[in-house]
Amino acid sequence: MKKRPSGTVLSVVAGARPNFVKVAPLLRAFDARWPRRVQFINTGQHYDDAMSVAFFRDLGIRRPDVNLGVGSGSHAEQTARLLVGLEETLAKTRPRRVVVVGDVNSTMAAALVAAKLQIPVDHVEAGLRSLDRDMPEEINRLVTDSISDRLFASEPSGVEHLRLEGHDRRKIHLVGNVMIDSLVHALPRALPRRAFARFGVEAKGYGVVTLHRPSNVDSPAGLRRVLVELKRIARRTPLLFPVHPRTASRIEALGISPSPDLRMIAPLGYLDFLSVLREARFVITDSGGVQEETTFLGVPCLTLRTTTERPVTVTEGSNTLVGDDPRVLYPLVLKLGGARRRSRPRPRFWDGRAAERVADILAGLIQPTTSRKARVIG
Ligand code: UD1
Ligand code: UDP
Numbered sequence: 001m002k003k004r005p006s007g008t009v010l011s012v013v014a015g016a017r018p019n020f021v022k023v024a025p026l027l028r029a030f031d032a033r034w035p036r037r038v039q040f041i042n043t044g045q046h047y048d049d050a051m052s053v054a055f056f057r058d059l060g061i062r063r064p065d066v067n068l069g070v071g072s073g074s075h076a077e078q079t080a081r082l083l084v085g086l087e088e089t090l091a092k093t094r095p096r097r098v099v100v101v102g103d104v105n106s107t108m109a110a111a112l113v114a115a116k117l118q119i120p121v122d123h124v125e126a127g128l129r130s131l132d133r134d135m136p137e138e139i140n141r142l143v144t145d146s147i148s149d150r151l152f153a154s155e156p157s158g159v160e161h162l163r164l165e166g167h168d169r170r171k172i173h174l175v176g177n178v179m180i181d182s183l184v185h186a187l188p189r190a191l192p193r194r195a196f197a198r199f200g201v202e203a204k205g206y207g208v209v210t211l212h213r214p215s216n217v218d219s220p221a222g223l224r225r226v227l228v229e230l231k232r233i234a235r236r237t238p239l240l241f242p243v244h245p246r247t248a249s250r251i252e253a254l255g256i257s258p259s260p261d262l263r264m265i266a267p268l269g270y271l272d273f274l275s276v277l278r279e280a281r282f283v284i285t286d287s288g289g290v291q292e293e294t295t296f297l298g299v300p301c302l303t304l305r306t307t308t309e310r311p312v313t314v315t316e317g318s319n320t321l322v323g324d325d326p327r328v329l330y331p332l333v334l335k336l337g338g339a340r341r342r343s344r345p346r347p348r349f350w351d352g353r354a355a356e357r358v359a360d361i362l363a364g365l366i367q368p369t370t371s372r373k374a375r376v377i378g
Pocket of ligand 2: 017018021179210212242243266267268269270271273274286287288289290293
């Protein structure tokens with residue numbers, strides 16, 4: 001671990017693909033305010049180059065101060081390794097505050113460790129609720145929010161849930177969406193790449209698919225049904241399907257091969273993915289982040305789930321929650337046709353400046369006590 005000059009103000013924790021997209025703007029904002037006093041911990045929950053290194057490169061994320069290399073495992077195994085590694089690191093560093101993002105196991109573990117070390121936790125993307133406790137992410141969200149000191153919400157539903165759960169209003173801040181900060185920052189570099197052309201498709205002439213939720217990919221019969229429907233759609237409109245490693249191993253086990261028009265490809269780097277997303281005719285997904293990005297870009301999005309924790313993408317954006325029966329996809333895609341995109345106002349504070357708002361609020365909490373020597377350790 002590198003030594004920082006004068007006490008760590010913040011430790012920022014990330015570990016999985018969507019985390020990297022979310023911490024990039026936060027690290028930029030924090031490093032500018034507290035140079036060399038922000039510790040960046042990569043838990044290593046995701047570790048393939050395509051799920052990790054590619055994002056550091058595309059998003060200009062600096063080298064982590066610590067890499068815990070926790071890797072994969074059952075929920076218990078992975079969480080246990082996260083808890084041990086994070087406790088060791090945070091007990092040594094004793095930052096003034098710990099910042100966590102999103103809803104993955106790394107998020108929940110970091111919040112738990114910090115809270116037990118009596119270090120205040122700041123949760124960015126707080127309050128999102130699918131109200132479906134079969135999702136591991138919903139458990140992570142509930143645990144993280146219940147022990148966080150500051151709760152930074154990306155959309156109004158987040159604020160509402162937190163209020164209903166009895167959180168102190170003064171600790172809840174609607175700041176906007178840090179994932180959209182990254183998008184706004186990267187789009188000028190992403191668009192000229194025209195990455196779709198590499199796969200032999202034309203702008204607005206293809207669909208994009210991403211699927212990785214256990215509910216869609218973990219049951220062999222369910223996944224087979226999804227793939228049958230995707231192949232049907234692909235015969236009409238070619239589909240680019242960058243396959244998440246969880247899904248890749250399930251497809252391999254099924255022995256299903258790509259058809260010429262259902263192009264199963266390796267996960268794309270962030271810039272290539274944005275460029276592909278922007279020119280897609282439609283998107284089929286179960287990703288949280290992709291629902292938000294398509295709303296910002298105005299690209300029609302069909303979400304293959306029964307719930308969304310991001311309702312603003314439906315009420316104000318371009319997202320449709322289609323349920324979990326993949327047979328509904330084909331008629332919906334037909335209905336979309338080549339429909340022109342309606343441009344709509346974007347959700348409040350989805351403007352590229354959410355991370356700055358978080359930094360402003362944290363500065364108010366950190367400044368008054370910078371001289372307290374007892375807190376400046378490490
Ligand atoms: C995790 C998050 C999920 C998030 C998703 C984003 C949890 C509980 N889940 O799901 O909320 O939407 O990341 O992508 O935290 N694997 C690799 N290489 C990697 C990473 C994973 O091969 O770099 C494979 C391993 O076989 C692993 C499986 O993918 O067992 C699942 O990885 P894991 O991090 O446990 O969960 P995700 O499905 O990626
Ligand atoms: N993403 C990417 N390449 C891909 C698929 C997704 O860069 O091949 C990006 C996407 O733009 C978004 C993030 O990964 O920023 C979302 O991650 P994921 O879907 O894995 O997680 P979720 O948001 O569902 O937790």
